[in-house]
Amino acid sequence: MAAPIPAPRVDQGRVSDVVPRPQASSTETYRVVVADDAVGMRELMHTLLSLEPDFEVVGQARDGFEAVELVAELQPDLVVIDISMPVMDGLEAIERIRVISPATRVAVLSGERRPSPTGADTDIEKGTPNEVVVATLRTLCQAAPQAGVC
Numbered sequence: 001m002a003a004p005i006p007a008p009r010v011d012q013g014r015v016s017d018v019v020p021r022p023q024a025s026s027t028e029t030y031r032v033v034v035a036d037d038a039v040g041m042r043e044l045m046h047t048l049l050s051l052e053p054d055f056e057v058v059g060q061a062r063d064g065f066e067a068v069e070l071v072a073e074l075q076p077d078l079v080v081i082d083i084s085m086p087v088m089d090g091l092e093a094i095e096r097i098r099v100i101s102p103a104t105r106v107a108v109l110s111g112e113r114r115p116s117p118t119g120a121d122t123d124i125e126k127g128t129p130n131e132v133v134v135a136t137l138r139t140l141c142q143a144a145p146q147a148g149v150c
Contacts, residue, residue, distance in 0.1 A: 030141045033059040033074065035067035035093065036082040036109070041126070045080055045109070048130055054138065062086075064093030072100045078141055083110040083118065094119040105140050109133070 032055055034045045042060045049055040058074055061067040065088040067081055079097060083090040094106050098119065108118045111126040122140050124133055 029054055029056050030078055030137075031056050031058045031074065031076040032078045032080060032137075033057075033061065033067060033070045033076045034080050035061040035064065035070075035085070035090070037062050037085040038082075041082070041109075048134065049137075052134060052138075054141075055134075064088030064090055064096075067093045068096045068100065071097050071104060075101050076104055078105045078107065078137065080107045080109050080137065081120070083108060091118060107137055107140060 032049055034042050034049075034057055036042050036045070039062070042062070046057045046060060049057050058076055059070040061070050063085045064081070067079060067090075068088070070076075071079060081090045081093060085093075090108060090110070094108075097104060097106060106120040108120040108123045109126060110123070122136060124136055128136075
């Protein structure tokens with residue numbers, strides 16, 4: 001039986017539910033950090049991905065700065081990030097994530113239509129059906145050139 005996923009905690013102004021990297025198993029699990037300034041969106045992505053056997057949300061951030069900190073600490077397989085956030089926007093965070101964790105895949109999940117590239121591996125518009133979001137993220141992870149890295 002799987003252990004329950006902890007609820008997000010607030011720690012000195014930082015929202016996270018940091019989960020240490022599990023030992024290798026026969027089933028591939030993609031470790032995910034979700035970054036969005038809207039708590040409802042973070043909770044939705046956490047719930048949506050937690051229902052899937054191959055995704056584990058290991059951290060949540062409410063701005064780009066927190067996202068970069070979590071990526072540096074956790075080296076996740078995938079980051080799902082919004083563009084418009086306080087402190088540091090998603091675009092700057094993506095640039096920094098690319099430097100500190102080049103193997104981490106990045107998916108932008110945003111309500112903004114961006115004519116210019118975001119620097120992410122994929123862009124998903126908020127409002128996309130949940131099953132399409134999950135399928136897109138899974139395809140992104142499975143397409144990774146290195147086994148075990150999304």
